[in-house]
Amino acid sequence: MITETGKVIALQGTQAWVQTIQTSACESCSARAGCGQRALAAVSGGKANQVLVLNTVDAQVGDEVVIGVDEQSLLVASLAVYGVPLLLMVLVSIGAFRLLGGTDLVAILGALVGLGAGFALVRRWQSKLGDRFQPHMVRVNRIASVTCL
Structure with a gap:
């Protein structure tokens, strides 16, 4: 499973808006010099991404959550x-x-x-x-x- 950490910024029914910033993982990665993901994060200026996900773990606004996608x-x-x-x-x-x-x-x-x-x-x-x-x-x-x- 590919995971990313984010923060719940809003709830919408049974779903939640999660804000992620990809540069946080890039700074601690040992392969950052040759990584395409780092290049994309640099182009976007480390801006936050917002993802609407199903709130299956009863998260509240302000909670730090881990979201994932199956490989x-x-x-x-x-x-x-x-x-x-x-x-x-x-x-x-x-x-x-x-x-x-x-x-x-x-x-x-x-x-x-x-x-x-x-x-x-x-x-x-x-x-x-x-x-x-x-x-x-x-x-x-x-x-x-x-x-x-």
Whole structure:
């Protein structure tokens, strides 16, 4: 499971908005010099990201929580989002070129139609699967307060 720590900033019914800042993990990582994630965090300026997740651990506003995504789900989703549109773009472009005439314009239009169809297909597939690819709360990090007398 891939996890990230964040802070609950708002509750919305059975869901919670969690704010994460990715640079915190980058500063302590030994592989930060050659990491693409660090480069992305540097480009965004370490800005906070907000994620809407199902509040399965009864977190409250202000709680520090750990959210996670299953590696297999992330791999399947990445392959679908990147692979399916690209594959359909190439296949429809080649098919249009061979069937409708051998011009570059036909191939380009076929590529655009295939790319759009690929995105539509992935979106429809994702909406049918529901919450399988959504991050979820793993636990709440509660620190016991110490009172001095």
